Amino acid sequence: MTSIPGCHLACVCLGLMSISIPPSDAAQLTLAENGRTAYRIVVGDDAIEPERTAAKELKTWLEQVTGATFMVNGAGAGPRILVGPSAEARRLAADVDWDALGKEGTVQKTAGRDLVLAGGRPRGTLYAVYSFLEDTVGCRWWNATESDIPKRPTLQVPALDETYVPPFRYRLTWNYENHDKPRLRARQKINSGEQIGPIPEAYGGSETIINDGHGLGKMITAEEYFEDHPEWFRYSRKEGRRVRGEDTHPVHCYTNEALRRETARVVIGLLEEHASRSNVIDVSLADSGSMCECDPCIALRRRESSESGVLVHFVNGIAEEVEAHDPDATLTFLAYWTSNKPPRFVRPRRNVVPRVATMDKRHDRSVRDYKLQRRYIEKWSGISRELFIWDYAVNFHDYLLPHPNLSAFNDTLRFYEEQKVTSIFIQAPHDIVGDFPSLRMYLQTKLMWNPRLDGRAIIEQFMRGFYGAAAPYLLSYVDLLEKAARRDGVLLSCYHRGTYHWFRPDDIDQATLLWDQAANAVRDDEVRDRRVRRARLPMDMVWLNRHRMLKRRAHDRGQAFRGPEDPYRATEQYIRTAQSFGANSSSEGSGFERVIPGLMSRYPRPGRVPRRCQDLHPARWEDIQDNMFELGFEGGWTQNFQHYPKAELARIVDDPSASDGRAARMPGGHRKEAIRYLVGREMTGRWHVYVVGRIEAAEPKEMAFIAGIYHKEDIGEIARIIPAHDPARTKGYETHYLGVHDLLRGAEIWVTPPEDETIEAVCIDRMFLIHDGAEGR
Ligand SMILES: [Zn+2]
Numbered sequence: 001m002t003s004i005p006g007c008h009l010a011c012v013c014l015g016l017m018s019i020s021i022p023p024s025d026a027a028q029l030t031l032a033e034n035g036r037t038a039y040r041i042v043v044g045d046d047a048i049e050p051e052r053t054a055a056k057e058l059k060t061w062l063e064q065v066t067g068a069t070f071m072v073n074g075a076g077a078g079p080r081i082l083v084g085p086s087a088e089a090r091r092l093a094a095d096v097d098w099d100a101l102g103k104e105g106t107v108q109k110t111a112g113r114d115l116v117l118a119g120g121r122p123r124g125t126l127y128a129v130y131s132f133l134e135d136t137v138g139c140r141w142w143n144a145t146e147s148d149i150p151k152r153p154t155l156q157v158p159a160l161d162e163t164y165v166p167p168f169r170y171r172l173t174w175n176y177e178n179h180d181k182p183r184l185r186a187r188q189k190i191n192s193g194e195q196i197g198p199i200p201e202a203y204g205g206s207e208t209i210i211n212d213g214h215g216l217g218k219m220i221t222a223e224e225y226f227e228d229h230p231e232w233f234r235y236s237r238k239e240g241r242r243v244r245g246e247d248t249h250p251v252h253c254y255t256n257e258a259l260r261r262e263t264a265r266v267v268i269g270l271l272e273e274h275a276s277r278s279n280v281i282d283v284s285l286a287d288s289g290s291m292c293e294c295d296p297c298i299a300l301r302r303r304e305s306s307e308s309g310v311l312v313h314f315v316n317g318i319a320e321e322v323e324a325h326d327p328d329a330t331l332t333f334l335a336y337w338t339s340n341k342p343p344r345f346v347r348p349r350r351n352v353v354p355r356v357a358t359m360d361k362r363h364d365r366s367v368r369d370y371k372l373q374r375r376y377i378e379k380w381s382g383i384s385r386e387l388f389i390w391d392y393a394v395n396f397h398d399y400l401l402p403h404p405n406l407s408a409f410n411d412t413l414r415f416y417e418e419q420k421v422t423s424i425f426i427q428a429p430h431d432i433v434g435d436f437p438s439l440r441m442y443l444q445t446k447l448m449w450n451p452r453l454d455g456r457a458i459i460e461q462f463m464r465g466f467y468g469a470a471a472p473y474l475l476s477y478v479d480l481l482e483k484a485a486r487r488d489g490v491l492l493s494c495y496h497r498g499t500y501h502w503f504r505p506d507d508i509d510q511a512t513l514l515w516d517q518a519a520n521a522v523r524d525d526e527v528r529d530r531r532v533r534r535a536r537l538p539m540d541m542v543w544l545n546r547h548r549m550l551k552r553r554a555h556d557r558g559q560a561f562r563g564p565e566d567p568y569r570a571t572e573q574y575i576r577t578a579q580s581f582g583a584n585s586s587s588e589g590s591g592f593e594r595v596i597p598g599l600m601s602r603y604p605r606p607g608r609v610p611r612r613c614q615d616l617h618p619a620r621w622e623d624i625q626d627n628m629f630e631l632g633f634e635g636g637w638t639q640n641f642q643h644y645p646k647a648e649l650a651r652i653v654d655d656p657s658a659s660d661g662r663a664a665r666m667p668g669g670h671r672k673e674a675i676r677y678l679v680g681r682e683m684t685g686r687w688h689v690y691v692v693g694r695i696e697a698a699e700p701k702e703m704a705f706i707a708g709i710y711h712k713e714d715i716g717e718i719a720r721i722i723p724a725h726d727p728a729r730t731k732g733y734e735t736h737y738l739g740v741h742d743l744l745r746g747a748e749i750w751v752t753p754p755e756d757e758t759i760e761a762v763c764i765d766r767m768f769l770i771h772d773g774a775e776g777r
Contacts (some may be wrong), residue, residue: 001372001748002553007028010348015620016177019159019751021245022681023658026594027114027158028159028576029079029157030154030155030156031081031152031728032062032067032152032153032155033067033154034154035067035068035069036068036525037066037068037069038074038078038079039115039160040070040074040080041055041059041071041073041081041083042072042073042080042082042086044082044084044085044086044087044089045074045075045087047083047086047125048084048121048122049201049202049337049539050122050123050126050202051084051095051121052162053123053126053203053204054084054117054125054128054129056072056246057126057129057130057133058070058081058117058132058133059072061133061139061149062133062137065138065151065155066152066154067151067153068153078745079113079126080115081111081114081115081117082116082118083117083124084118085098085121085124085161085277089107090112090731092112092114092271093107094111095119096109096163097163098120098424100631101118101124102120102124102165102169102758103121103123103162103167103236104119104120104123104165104169104204105119105165105166106119106124106127106128106131106164106484107119107124107128107162107167108128108131108132108161108162109160109162109163109674110157110160115157115160117132119176122201122231122259123186123189123191123205126191126203126442127204127252127449127456130186135485137152137155138150138159140461141187141188142438142442142466143177143178143184143438143441143442144178144181144184146438146466146531152617157602158207161248166189166450167421167422167423167451168423168424168448168729169423170191170207170422170424171189171190171192171423171424171448172190172191172193172424172425173190173393173441173444173448174196174424174428174430174444175429175430175441175444176429176430176431176432176437176584176585177432177437177441178190178196178441179196179197179198179430180196180198181205182203182597184197184205185199185203185545188441188442188445188446188449189205189445190445190448191207192206192207192209192425193206193425193503194208194212194758195213196205202427203218204243206358207278208274209278209282209327209332209423209447210269210270210278210281210282211223211281211282213282213335213599214249214282214284214286215281215283215284216252216263216283216284216285217241217248217250217287218253219250219263219266219270219283220232220259220262220266221247222245222246222247223247224243225262226244226250228522229259229262230244231253231254232247232256232258232259232262233250233251233252233253233292234251234252234253234291234292234293234525234776235292235297236291236293236395245286245288245290246286248289249285250294251285251288251291251761252285252292253292253297254292254295254310254314255296255297255310255313256298259319260314260443263314267281267318268322268403269281269301269328271322271325271326271329279328279330280329280332280353281329281330281331281332282332282333283318283333284332284336284355285333285334285336285338285339286601286632288337288438289338290338291307291310292310293336299632303344303345303413304340304343304344305341305344306341306344307338307339307341308341309344309345310341311333311335311339312348312352315331315333315348315352316348316349319331319351319352319616321731322351323351327351328353330351330352331351331354331356332352332353332355332388333352333357334355334357334390335356335357336355336356336545337359337374340356340357340359340373342354342376342379342380342383345551347384348383348384348385350385352384353384353385353388353423354380354384354387354388355387355388355389355390355523356376356387356388356390357390357392358370358373358389358392358721359494360373360493361373361392361493362491362492362493363392363393363403363408363493363494364404364408364482364485364486364490364492365408365441365486366412367407367408367412367416368411369411369442377389378419378420379496380419381419381420384423385420386420387416387420387421387423388421389416389421389423389424389425390425390427391412391424391426391725392494393405393440393494394424394427394428394430394494394588395429395494395495395496396494396495396587396588397495397588398587398588399429399430399431399434399586400431400433400434400537400541400586400595401434401435401496401541401545401586402499402538402542403434403435404478404481404484404485404492404502405485406439406443406455406459406478406482406675407456407459407482408453409426409444409447410447410451410453410454410455410456411445414452417451424448425526426444427443428444430585430705430737431539431583431585431586431592432534432538432581432583433534433537433581433583433592434538434580436478436535436586438466438626439459439462439463439466443458443459443462443608443632444453446458450497453498458543459478462474462595463475465466466531466532467522467528467532467535468521468522468525468528469521469525469528469698470517470521470522470528473518473521475520477511477514477515479515480510480511481507481511484502484503484504485502485503487603488511490502492759495645498544499545501724503542505549505553508542508550508562509545509562512539512562512563513562515536517533518532518536519532519536534577537574537577537578537698540577543563543564543567543570544567544574544602546682547563547570547685549682550617551563551619554619555617555619555620556619563571566603566606567603567605568604568606568627569606571602572600574599575596575599576728577598578592579592586644601627601628602628604623604624604628604660605625605626605627605660607623607625607658607765607766608659610623610661610690610692610735610766610768612690612770613768613770616734620774621769623766623768624658624766624767624768624769625662626652626660626663626764626765626766627662628677629652629664629677630678631637631649631650631651631664631675632646632649632674633676644669644670644672649672649674650664650666650675651664651666652664652665653665655763656763657694657765658733658763658765658766659692659764660732662764663765665761665762666751666752666761666763666764667753667760667762667764668695668696668697668754668758668759669753669757670757671706671752671753671754672752673708673750673751674752675751675752676750676751677748677749677750678746678747678748679746679747679749680741680742680745682744683745683769684743684744685743685771686743686771686772687740687741687743687770687771687772688737688740688770689709689719689737689739689740689741689769690735690737690738690767690768690769691707691721691736691738691749691751691764691765691767692735692736692763692764692768693705693707693733693736693751693763693764694732694733694734694765695725695726695759695761695763696761696763697725697759697760698727699727700724700727700728701724701725701754703722703724704719704722704724704726704759705722705751705754705756705762705764706721706750706752706753706754707721707723707736707738707749707751707752708721708738708749709738709741709749709751710748711744711747712747714746714748715747718747719738719741721736723739740751749767751764
């Protein structure tokens with residue numbers, strides 16, 4: 001392990017908005033004038049591959065910006081742009097401490113009419129060129145496919161004298177949009193993360209942590225070791241034995257000496273095997289909240305008053321053996337979940353670096369302002385040579401909703417820098433239709449490179465550049481949501497289903513107005529209209545999640561309702577729009593496609609309004625159409641349907657006489673409640689309950705079908721009716737009343753045929769509910 005250079009903000013940091021040029025600065029260079037240039041790009045003979053890439057990139061983008069042709073290494077006596085730390089570049093920038101640049105420190109310096117863009121090896125020069133193109137020339141790479149490259153046939157740049165070494169030597173943010181996009185990641189100065197696609201040597205390669213992630217579980221697998229060495233694995237007091245655990249996430253017994261020796265042997269082998277790539281190896285515990293409960297493990301945990309104490313003893317033991325083989329190697333382990341809290345006595349050895357996983361934090365503010373995690377980090381920092389961080393910026397349960405945490409990164413990253421953090425991984429939502437994914441990636445990557453930058457200025461720069469005239473409204477939207485999430489007592493964390501706890505109805509109305517204004521501002525700008533459309537999807541999802549409650553609330557208060565009139569059509573529209581942008585995932589480990597059936601069954605497919613509801617306000621009754629039914633499900637109170645394949649118990653069929661043209665159809669011969677509607681949170685309340693059905697039978701029937709209400713957990717049977725059928729009196733659908741009931745969440749309204757083979761079919765068009773107290777029953 002080489003020593004870590006600190007942050008050297010030696011000279012003027014140009015900042016982000018520095019493209020304005022002082023009008024009569026004597027030192028300024030004219031790189032192009034009216035589409036012609038006197039400059040040539042010069043790369044030293046000894047340049048390494050990424051430095052040659054840097055020269056090519058510089059040529060490409062300068063030519064796009066100016067329209068001029070920039071020769072690389074052509075002959076001539078004109079002024080030069082020196083790319084890379086050649087002897088000539090070093091001569092021109094003699095005051096730079098080249099040795100302090102490390103692997104990726106950058107130099108941007110004017111010398112007379114020449115310009116030096118160079119840096120440490122392997123990536124410094126490439127990064128210097130990208131910094132120059134962004135900060136001084138004004139190129140913007142918003143994501144892998146969208147960029148703004150200015151047109152400046154006359155390009156003047158001010159005197160430059162900037163040396164910069166980034167504080168974090170591993171930088172990775174997990175976004176969908178830079179996944180397998182090595183060129184974009186190079187521009188973002190992201191230098192690690194083989195999991196999301198390697199960065200080729202030409203773009204500077206990647207920094208690698210061997211066995212990154214829960215490394216110990218990959219080295220000492222249950223499959224390979226449990227049979228011969230059960231004592232290396234977790235002891236469970238409850239079960240009174242050693243437990244093999246999940247194959248992917250085995251939990252070990254860290255006080256076991258033989259396990260430590262074997263792990264050291266494996267670690268040394270892996271370090272040798274990967275010697276050309278890295279000398280940092282992960283020996284983290286499993287992704288599991290459980291731990292070994294053998295007597296020595298428990299005694300040590302008590303003494304250290306943390307699981308991490310047991311772990312540090314274990315890792316230190318390995319590190320001591322490793323040091324004898326490779327004094328420069330570093331072991332890292334996750335201080336995560338059960339081991340987040342630092343130990344009381346033991347200290348990580350010199351060659352051991354904890355990687356603190358800040359899962360327990362408030363996403364709406366800096367880690368500095370959340371005292372529990374702040375104290376852990378400060379303590380870890382105090383007892384360690386340096387720290388790695390695994391940070392979270394994601395709602396794992398739902399990528400599709402707003403997650404207002406953009407402002408928090410700036411100070412969080414500054415805090416990390418102060419705490420000797422040298423490696424940053426930010427786990428972000430891995431999707432393309434969530435909460436400002438491109439902005440999130442743009443902001444995080446810029447701040448990881450330099451946490452001293454002004455995060456707000458980066459957000460504004462992105463908003464103005466990417467969304468144009470919509471930017472002011474979207475900035476207000478971001479501010480509104482962040483304020484909402486920072487209310488007293490509210491916690492924005494890694495796991496939320498819904499936005500109920502922080503996003504209040506008045507906020508939602510206000511946010512919706514801002515989106516309307518944003519859309520209006522770019523309605524004649526096709527590109528930005530589409531960008532705004534994508535960015536609005538999380539807000540659309542808020543409406544789809546909370547439509548009923550918000551509709552009722554607006555009605556009860558006599559306020560305007562700002563949500564979509566028809567939530568079923570709005571859901572279809574949402575899915576179409578999301579798919580048109582390439583929606584890929586909806587939550588951790590779940591593809592977007594998987595949420596579609598659930599989304600399509602939340603609201604009724606529009607149909608004729610029942611006669612009883614015609615005079616009612618739409619907020620006073622609820623339609624439950626066949627698209628919302630569960631069909632042929634497992635369980636229920638009767639199981640005598642063996643003679644019908646499950647798929648035939650109930651099916652949705654076209655039915656012109658049904659209110660929406662479709663109905664659920666069941667053969668009359670079984671008595672399985674093959675249709676039910678489960679009452680969700682938004683449907684709880686006191687309701688008059690109706691079922692609309694018909695049967696296909698030539699003769700009158702004493703029992704047409706059976707319908708009822710049932711609550712498995714709380715109540716049991718609530719209601720049941722058995723209507724008769726008289727074909728002489730009634731043709732087609734009839735409405736049947738199940739009474740007025742308090743419907744709790746989880747109640748089910750069900751229908752079953754009467755187990756009568758002479759009934760061809762029982763068809764259910766819909767159920768509907770009328771709010772108790774509503775007029776017109
Ligand atoms: Zn143990």
